[in-house]
Amino acid sequence: MIEGRPLIVRLRNFVGDTVLSVPALRLLEQHGWRLELVGKGWARGLLEAEGWRVHVRPNGLSERIGQLRDLRRQLRAEDPGFDRRSNALLFPYAFSAALDARLAGLKAEGHAGDGRTWLLRRGLPRREGRHTLVEYWELACDFLGVQAEPPIDIGMKVSEAQRDAARSLLAGHGVGAGYVLICPFANGRVEFLDRSWPVFPDFVRRAHAAGRQVVIVPGPAEVEGAKALYPDAIRLDGVGLGVYNALLQLAGVVVANDTGPAHMAAGVGARLLSIWGPVDPGRWAPWGSTVTLMRRQPGWVDVDEVMAEVGRALG
Known part of the structure; x- marks a missing residue:
């Protein structure tokens, strides 16, 4: 029995950005998504107390694609509907993040722009003048189709x-x-x-x-x-x-x-x-x-x- 629909989430490559994305990740989880995070090796320790699974992203292109394909295959076996819906959310703005997802056969969503929108299942708006935490929060809200205010405090868990x-x-x-x-x-x-x-x-x-x-x-x-x-x-x-x-x-x-x-x-x-x-x-x-x-x-x-x-x- 699957607890929540699996969703691959590509984290950014910086500690500060990952911390600022925590409220958005929690929002996704609260709406029934089971997070499969892909990021740097240090993200495992940083987010350990949150209980999310973190897959360490390799450096080479072929290795990155292979990892995402393997993860897609595993999650498709667990959830027959995995390939029939958006199944990945990209926090990085980079073209390469969208390309990796597309080459792995994922139906990814993320911020539009940087010439990568055609690689995404849906490009989401990136609004000007936002604090980075609010930008990530709004990305999650747009993915979910909800409106909500970000929390006053991040409240990262410490075990x-x-x-x-x-x-x-x-x-x-x-x-x-x-x-x-x-x-x-x-x-x-x-x-x-x-x-x-x-x-x-x-x-x-x-x-x-x-x-x-x-x-x-x-x-x-x-x-x-x-x-x-x-x-x-x-x-x-x-x-x-x-x-x-x-x-x-x-x-x-x-x-x-x-x-x-x-x-x-x-x-x-x-x-x-x-x-x-x-x-x-x-x-x-x-x-x-x-x-x-x-x-x-x-x-x-x-x-x-x-x-x-x-x-x-x-x-």
């Missing part, structure tokens, strides 16, 4: 096992309650604008001198940078994204650049100070009622302002 693992890790490093978790790295640039708060190292030195325990959870490519730039921070290396979600949720306050972990922090309801520079936050700011957006134009907020906000958050 008790993930929280237990996070508490054990913190205890092993002597970290107590009320720690400051920093997310100082911003991989790449957006519209040729640097997203990194230039005085982040100064902030960490000040916070450490004030007796705050500062924790950093670098990605594999960020470990050396964390060692060099943040020697006063307690470094937790090799942490999977599910446990990272728990560490963010348990923190007294999170201070972050415009980066994927900032969206994770907002997603799990952490108290987040989101530091923004020249990039417009209207489309990409972390979403939720626990987010304090700190931005000054032109330039950046200074260390004193952020230290004051940390003090208010921690008491």
